[in-house]
Amino acid sequence: MKNQNNARPVGASCFQNNSVTAFCVAAAIAMLAALPAAAQLARKPSYYQQQNQPQPEGPAAQLVPRPAVPSSLPALRSQADFDQLARVYDAGTPMQLAHVLFVIDRQAKPPRMYYIDTPRYQLHVRFLRDTRLAPSTVKREIDRNYLVPDRRFLFGTLSWQQNIGSFTYEFWEGDKLTAPLLRQAEQQVRASFFGPVKFKTNSTLHERVAKETGIDFVSQEALIREQPFLPMNLGTATGRVRIVDDDAGINALLPDDIAVLRQVPIGLPPVAAVLTERPSTALSHVNLLAKGWGIPNAYVRDAAAVLKEHAGQWVALKVASSGYQVRRLTPEEVAALPPRAVRTAAAGAVPGSSRAIKPDLRENRLLPLASLRARNSAQCGVKAANLGAMQAAHIPGTSVPDGFCIPFAHYDRFMRANGLADRIARMQQQPGFASDPKVRQKALAQLRDEIVQWPVDAATAAGWRAAWQSQLGGGGVFVRSSSNSEDLPGFSGAGLYTTVPNVKTGDALEVAVEKVWASVFNPEAWEARTAAGFGAESVLMGVFVQTAIDSANAGVMITRDPFDAGHPHITYISAKRGIGIRVVEGRRVAEQVMYSSWSKAIQVLSRSAEDTALQLDKDGGVKEVPVEAGRNVLTDDLVVRLASVGAAVKRTFNGVDQDIEWATVGDRIVLLQARPYVERRR
Structure with missing residues (x-):
């Protein structure tokens, strides 16, 4: 990132001599289709998420004419073949994802592979309809190709994962993939693709099937670990960059500071924005505070080094799903800033929040x-x-x-x-x-x-x-x-x-x-x-x-997708072994999954690798005890049960999304807290 007044996404190559290339115009158009959840999950948005996405039309869509290409190819024999059929999300950013949709017709003799002109057709079903490959494209018939073993088609995506330098192929997280189907897909993809390629799992079901077949795979969790940027709360802010190394620096932060944190603290005073050098969970206290304040918040790899040149300077910050931008304010812009009291009030004001509950002091009973x-x-x-x-x-x-x-x-x-x-x-x-x-x-x-x-x-x-x-x-x-x-x-x-x-x-x-x-x-x-x-x-x-309960596992869940408010069918769950104090402190990443009550898929964002847990001490307080490292905290059964309990808690509070603390004792789910899930953006 250069010290200049042009806003520039980290990792972008679009700004050359302060001009914007034609490629970048096309990239900007592609970025319009980006989804926050896709950035978090390191994958292409699914068929169902994309079917209502607006596509560029009119003059904007014609800025960079595409050469004539076939509607599909039976094989990709070179990088050039891949490039001519690929659609690119978030081009020139840390979230760049080039991908090609594919369809395997299992009814053909022999089975036939179609690599699709993805910018033209956008969705598998559009390809089937426009090429008349399928006699019926009604929803019920299309759904069979995701849900049943004897389906005619396999619908997949082949992508270049820039953060690991590898091609992967994947299926929608709700695809009820079986071992025979995966073996067939593996054979077809490898036989028709020019380079090494790995299966990418998008759900715990996919992981189990991959292990059953012995097929090498890369997990969604592994890809997320390699991402250099994770947006936690989108938005814009103006403030002074403060790089914070320790608790003393945390305590010295001011409301108009853009805090660059080397560690994820347990608490934080109000600030204008937060960038952390270590990833944390969506339900860490810092992230919940940022959402409540409506301030931009993101994980940025090596944030302190990347932003060192801006330390102490006034900047404009934007956190988007595809990356972040930092622009140094001009002296004239700094001089025009309103007084701190006005900025602080604007940043901290939450409609209605200043009305604390009026206490009833007549009740003295316990x-x-x-x-x-x-x-x-x-x-x-x-x-x-x-x-x-x-x-x-x-x-x-x-x-x-x-x-x-x-x-x-x-x-x-x-x-x-x-x-x-x-x-x-x-x-x-x-x-x-x-x-x-x-x-x-x-x-x-x-x-x-x-x-x-x-x-x-x-x-x-x-x-x-x-x-x-x-x-x-x-x-x-x-x-x-x-x-x-x-x-x-x-x-x-x-x-x-x-x-x-x-x-x-x-x-x-x-x-x-x-x-x-x-x-x-x-x-x-x-x-x-x-x-x-x-x-x-x-x-x-x-x-x-x-x-006090001595829980086996504990955690927090939100009754909607914290990364995308448009996904009310999602339950986000974070968990650790033992007592749940560490789940929300943010210093150590918890196990994180998302469950969809619609697709019935469980997606793993991170697994806990801790080898200790907190338990009750017989003499009072808590103690740290060793636990088996590498064992999953959340089973699929527990995830589904937690999601059902979360939905019931939400109904209890009139359908308002909830932030719920839970624990497990034996087979029982113990509820420890429920509060409204607060999220703002500015």
Whole structure:
């Protein structure tokens, strides 16, 4: 990337002497058809995804006339043959994908291969229709060629995978491929193609069939690992590039910074955009925060080195499905930027999010899980109320660990007794508090330290211990936040507040509640709320004390495709062995899959390679234990069950897409949290 004012995608060759070549015009047209999901999945969009995609028409389609080519070829005997029939997605970008559709007519004697003029026909069915190869192209007949073993046709795609330097052939992820069908495809492709080629699997079914036949394959997961760029949240931003090497740099970030992160942190203050040097899951706290703030967010290989020349400079950033662009602002553009306060307000404002739930401070009782419903969000927060609603829904095959809510009134009484409002006012009046994040962090840390030292009313603490003993049997518990400023439709608050795991004594319970209360003043929580328009005085913390479970696996799922909102039939699931704390922290990549309730396909984005997991410690807290490396966390059966449970949870909350924390204990799926899935773009 050169230091110039022309926007330039990384890896592009289209900008030569500040001019745009004819090839690049054609490439730009091709890029219009790109889909975010295709970029994430390192594959050509499927037949079904493409059938409604608009195609270039009119003068734009005629900018680069194509030479006359045959409608198909029985073999590709050279690179030139491949090139003349290929369609190219995202040309000149890290996501470039040149591919040729093919059809194998199994009814012909001998079976016949057709490599299709892909720019002309776009879809297999169009080729069949226009060449009159098939007597019927009605949907029911075409579907048979994806779903049944005795089909007439095999519909596939042969692609050049630039990130691994190899040709691959593949089938739609929902194709019910069998071993005999794959053997036939392997024989036909190898006999008719000029170079080495590997089978590419697009589902767990395809992987099993490939292993059964002994055919060498490359997995979707392996290709994703080699991608130099992964868009997590699309959008544009203007800001100053800040390369961050450690936690101190994280804490110093400002709302108008474009953060280039060497590591994926657990928390992050509001910023203008995020580029990470290490890939993470779609449900890491950083990615959820970025989606909630509506800011561009992407993984870029060697991001710090690539963007080093822009460090400290004002730039315009665009993250698209096919790549990203960085343009240095001119001095005139920098001078014309609005004041920081205006930029910060525009970046952080989330419609409706500044309306924290109005607390009902009349309720002083400790409310058991069984009594909680949506109406109790005014006393206990949305997190606790949603847990009660999920338990009441009686979703088959699931449970919610028992617990009780310490309502907002306890927090309010405690803070009033210790003069919190005056302390906050004095803190905010400190020199530099409003302008210097380091000053804020120091002041907030001092306040948190004070809060956990303030004594709790003896009768109140005794009530907590009594409920813990009588309702939960005095066993280990997780002490969790449930404030009036999280899990809201426009503000998730993911990762902002503290959870204290596996508390096992009455004294430790009292301290844990105070730690959760004090986490209202975590720096990332303060910054995120300020950006979203929450006043400090409007935030109250409820606490949910919940039975600790020692799960075999745990994770998070979203009831839609987080990469493409147009795929509501998708469930995205991330998982790790043991307790699920690490799934959302973002420092280690979890196992990730996507399940389609429509195609019934399970697509693997990543497998967990960890050799340790977190489990409950008998003395309290959690411990790291060794586990068998290389074993899959998610079985196909568990994925399908989780997707069904996710759909039921979504119905419980009136059809609103949900971000759900889950775990497994034996054969049972345990539900630990459900919040609205928040996504914005700007």
